Amino acid sequence: MQSKLKTLTSSLIIAGAIGAVSLPVAAKKYRDYSNSTHDYAKVVDVAPIIETYQVNQPVERCWDEQVRVPARYSERQRYSRTPEILGGIIGAAIGNQFGSGRGKKVATAAGAVLGASVGRDVKHRNRYNDRYQRHARYETVQRCEVQDSYVTEERVVGFDVAYKYRGNVFHTQMDREPGKKIKVRVTVDPV
DSSP, X not given: OHHHHHHHHHHHHHHHHHHHHHHHHHHHHXXXXXXXXXEEEEEEEEEEEEEEEEEEOOEEXXXXXXXXXXXXXXXXXXXXXXXXXXXXXXXXXXXXXXXXXXXXXXXXXXXXXXXXXXXXXXXXXXXXXXXXXXXXXXXXXXXXXXXXXXXXXXXXXXXXXXXEETTEXXXXXXXXXXXXXXXXXXXXXXX
């Protein structure tokens, strides 16, 4: 019984191997008898398919501009005490005209202090006016900004192709120019 079992097992293994080898051969034989084949058709017309795009190409635009620059004071002009001193002298002279005795001395001192204060205020006001009005100078400065600039571009995205096969005209779309002939699949089905 054991030898029959070995023989049966060997037979099954051999039959399986033969079946596995013959299956692709049978499938290839079936594929050879399919209902389609390839042929070539004459191209009769090709028209490009064009799409239009808006593309941003930023452009930097620059121009020259006149800018007011305040005059700069030297250290000597900035720290000059002449207006305060002159104001103090004039204030003292005016204050000396009023009062008598000890009151005259107080009026002279008050006039000197008040005159010095007025001289200081005049100096600061004149420095401000000179800086921003009379002694201002102008410099040319270049200013730039980036502006959007849109251009229209056209791109060929494919081709409408008309081709003739056995007296009939067919249409298709392709992503490249086909040339004079295109390969077509011909399928034959019984009616």
